Amino acid sequence: MVENAAEARRQAGIPAHEQVYRSLRESVLFGTLAPGEPVTIQGLVERLGAGMTPVREAIRRLTAEGALQALGNRRIEVPVLGAAAIEELTEARLALEPRLAMRAAERAAPEDVVRLSEIDTRLDRAILRGDIEGYLRENHAFHSVLNDVAQAPVMKALTESLWLRFGPSLRVVCGQMGTRHLPDCHKDLVRALEARDGAAAARAIEQDVAQGMEMILQSL
């Protein structure tokens, strides 16, 4: 990940701070940034070949979104979640995501259902393959598309903030336990969308959230 300088330049038009933001965000969700890992400005400047100001802005943004945590001492790290934090995240997810699923069920067009099915297929393959990053990416994509269909940009943004918070912990859990035993209530959800059954969609997501977060909680 050192040759990104050239890659970054390639995407001209997109400001550097945005590129750094996306890159860092991916690292939090799917990459190698572990809970408790320190994030330094200068480290990112070197790793991404960007200037200080864009890196700085990206870090502030991700800190505001809860993906990073500013320690008092001008130091920044990936937050370490305790049991209380995970329980709170679960409660917050249960407050928001079933509502989004319900809205999605009321608004889903057939092509949306197709898109979600395709993602779920890829997700299953990633699980069988034991591909952790693939699982994380497709799982996130599934929920992201679902929340797009809900047409609720604010609640989607809040939910994304929650995902950024438990992302690193989820990745650790997957690394420990492999991709077997992962929750997958997506089939139920797709069926609920097809049937335009909001309540069923909400229940499916509720299951998915509860199982996923329980797994994180179990592994301390």
Add this chain to the structure above:
Amino acid sequence: MVENAAEARRQAGIPAHEQVYRSLRESVLFGTLAPGEPVTIQGLVERLGAGMTPVREAIRRLTAEGALQALGNRRIEVPVLGAAAIEELTEARLALEPRLAMRAAERAAPEDVVRLSEIDTRLDRAILRGDIEGYLRENHAFHSVLNDVAQAPVMKALTESLWLRFGPSLRVVCGQMGTRHLPDCHKDLVRALEARDGAAAARAIEQDVAQGMEMILQSL
């Protein structure tokens, strides 16, 4: 608000970007920043007597929190809320704030109740006085303390993001309608906390949210 340079320097130890952030945040919640108003970096540099980098960081942070909106064209403004946005904000608030109130009721110490009562007293006085900024500040303080008592930092952060989003619109409404007819279910809430009745606390907040947001919705 031009002499803030000296004032800012006085608060040494707190980084400039943090000071700019707080100042700008106050402007969004209680100040004179109206929906649709453009926010320029240079304007803030001059107004606050700060450098570009700290201003830039503060803006990114507030943009991530939804207080500001980045238009595509490198322009930033205070978001203008339509009916759909207000309805979504209402749904999001109803998803989160009653839960926080319930948690607060389960955890409130007597001194917390006292603190909230005091704020509510000042709030009533501000209403009688017709002091809009005072109302906005005390109202926010009331809910902020309540959400602190709930001991749920993540859900509190999400809720703050919602307040930042409707803050400017609420202020406009108050300017149009004065401080009469403002919702105040805080007495019910304080009683519920005293009785440690979580369900009653949730109902009180639900009322408060519904009435307040309805008022914003009514005035377009």
Add this chain to the structure above:
DNA sequence: CAGCGCAACTTATGATCAAAATTTGGGGAC
């Protein structure tokens, strides 16, 4: 009303200063 140029603003860099962490070295205790 199309094209052009100006003015305002944004983006990004690198330098500079300050603060925190880490290393290093010396002195004392056992």
Add this chain to the structure above:
DNA sequence: GTCCCCAAATTTTGATCATAAGTTGCGCTG
């Protein structure tokens, strides 16, 4: 003589600024 602890020096990292370079939008001219 060895080990440990504390303090000074070094190094790493963060914060801020001044400025150069690049966009955007607006108004003006033809």
